[in-house]
Amino acid sequence: MEDVIDVSGLTKSFGSFRALDGFSLSVERGTIHGFLGPNGAGKTTTLKIIEGLMLPDAGRVSLFGHDSTGPGGGTSMRSRTGYMPQAPAFPSHMSALELMQFYAGFFTPRGEDRRAAIGWALDVAGIAERKNDRIGHYSGGMVQRLGLAQALLFRPELVILDEPSAGLDPAGMAEFRETIRRLRDKEGITVLLSSHLLHEVEQVSDRVTVIDRGKLVAAGTMAQIGSKLGTGGAVRVEVNGPLERVLDAVKKLTFVKSVEADGNKITIQLGTTEDVRSEVSRAIVAAGGVIESMKSGPTLEDLYMSLMLNKGKEGEGAS
Ligand SMILES: Nc1ncnc2c1ncn2[C@@H]1O[C@H](COP(=O)(O)OP(=O)(O)OP(=O)(O)O)[C@@H](O)[C@H]1O
Ligand SMILES: [Mg+2]
Numbered sequence: 001m002e003d004v005i006d007v008s009g010l011t012k013s014f015g016s017f018r019a020l021d022g023f024s025l026s027v028e029r030g031t032i033h034g035f036l037g038p039n040g041a042g043k044t045t046t047l048k049i050i051e052g053l054m055l056p057d058a059g060r061v062s063l064f065g066h067d068s069t070g071p072g073g074g075t076s077m078r079s080r081t082g083y084m085p086q087a088p089a090f091p092s093h094m095s096a097l098e099l100m101q102f103y104a105g106f107f108t109p110r111g112e113d114r115r116a117a118i119g120w121a122l123d124v125a126g127i128a129e130r131k132n133d134r135i136g137h138y139s140g141g142m143v144q145r146l147g148l149a150q151a152l153l154f155r156p157e158l159v160i161l162d163e164p165s166a167g168l169d170p171a172g173m174a175e176f177r178e179t180i181r182r183l184r185d186k187e188g189i190t191v192l193l194s195s196h197l198l199h200e201v202e203q204v205s206d207r208v209t210v211i212d213r214g215k216l217v218a219a220g221t222m223a224q225i226g227s228k229l230g231t232g233g234a235v236r237v238e239v240n241g242p243l244e245r246v247l248d249a250v251k252k253l254t255f256v257k258s259v260e261a262d263g264n265k266i267t268i269q270l271g272t273t274e275d276v277r278s279e280v281s282r283a284i285v286a287a288g289g290v291i292e293s294m295k296s297g298p299t300l301e302d303l304y305m306s307l308m309l310n311k312g313k314e315g316e317g318a319s
Contacts, residue, residue, distance in 0.1 A: 002029045002065065004158050004190050005050060010059035012045055012214075019045045020056070021214040027158075027192050027207075032184050034205030035194040036304070042214040043194040044086055047162050050192075051083045064157070082151035086162040086194075088143065092136030096127055096146050099135065103153055117153060124187060125149035126179055141172040148179070158190045159183065165200055177204045198304040210304075223272050233270040235280050238292040240264060249287035253279060264292075 005027040012020040020042045027033040037043050048054040050061055052068065052075075061069045063077035090099055100118045122128040125148040130138070135146065144164055151159050161180075165173045181204060183189040195201045201208060202222055210217040210225070218225045239246050243264065250268055251259050255276055257269040270276060277296050284291055 003027060003062075004029045004064055005192065006062040006065075007046070007050060008060050010046060010049060010061075011057045012042075012049065012054070013057055019214050020049075020059075023059070023211060023214060023216055025209050025216075025219070027190060029157075029190050030184065030188065031206040032180060032191045032193060032204055034201030034208040035192060035211070036196070036198060036201050036208055037194075037211035037217075038196050041196075041211045043196075043211060044162055045214075046211070047083070047160050047192070047194060051081065051160060052078055079154065080157045082154060082156035082159040084147045084151040084159065084161045084164055087166065088147035088150070090135045090143065090146060090150075092134065094135055095132050096122060096135060096138075096149065097131040099146070100131075100149060100153060103150060117155065120155070121149045121152040124152055124179070124183065126175070140167040141169075141175075144168060144172075144176065145179075152189075156189065158192070160192045162194050163196070164193065165195070165197075173200060180204055223274070233272065233274075233296065235268045235270065235277060235294065235296045237266045237268070237280070237284065237294045238264055239266055239284055239289040240292060241289040242287065243289075245287045246284050246289040249283045250280065253283055255279075 003026045005025065007026070008024040010020045010023040011018070023042065023046060025035070025046065035043055035046070045054065049056050049059075050063070052061075056069070059069070060067065064080060066077050068077045094102070097118070100122065101114070104114045104118055119128070122131050125145045127142060127145040127149055130142060135143070138146065144167070148159075148161070148164065151161065164180075165176045168176060177200075180191055180193065183191055193201065193205065205222075207219070207221055208225065209219040243261065247259055247261060247266065250256060250266070253276075255270055255272040255274075257271045259269070260267045268280060275296065277294060281291055281294065
């Protein structure tokens, strides 16, 4: 698959503070790519450099296979991208439709009828029904949707969303995730989605890149990241019944890496970070076992925390 974004060796300092330190990221066409990191990790800085809104001190940005480092370096490539900034602000006296007409007049959508482009963007972003209301009357969720509509106006092949669900409640976040999936599945748009919340990103992303203190921490699918760290997850079960048969049945499960038994306490190491407790219990019960207790962990949340804590320790050691 073609990489629509390929960024390598990005370094950026603000005064003596190094916000990015040799950071690299690549995003495959047709995927939703999660860009995860705690506050201040360097996500927004990276996205601004990709969008040409900021120059790196060193490193290279390639968009759609073309070198696009720096402002002007990739203007034609950037016209194929849409960008939703973190916490977008819009004039409160305008309606969504007026705002979109303003943008569309300002930068004419490529080879397309303006009205159709605006209608499509408002519709895909899920804001069409409220397009005539003043933006000042919108809820936080509606403003985020307008931010997405604005990013979609020029029918981009790639959208870059910087913390799009900041301030949304859980239901709003779930709806927004659905919208993002639709972008990928129905519209064929590649999505780069930044967030500091793991659970927001893991549910929707095909791949994830983790950044901390300007450095690459991990990249890949959640399962790959988990197994690389040796924390793909484990299930601990206490079983009564025919132990040998139970062990054989568990070992046959495709996602099981290894099985250890200590009396009737079985520890199952998993090659996945997904929750597979129901599959494990079905296999045990089918083999005639009776489950006395079952625990699983670490969760992806634990994994993310341990990635961050390990980085913290390295940092301390270095200083
Ligand atoms: N224009 C600037 N001048 C000085 N320091 C900056 C500037 N922009 C960013 N920084 C610093 O660089 C670091 C990375 O900032 P960045 O905004 O990229 O982080 P982030 O990962 O987007 O964080 P958040 O999750 O809080 O949005 C932070 O320490 C920030 O204070
Ligand atoms: Mg940010």
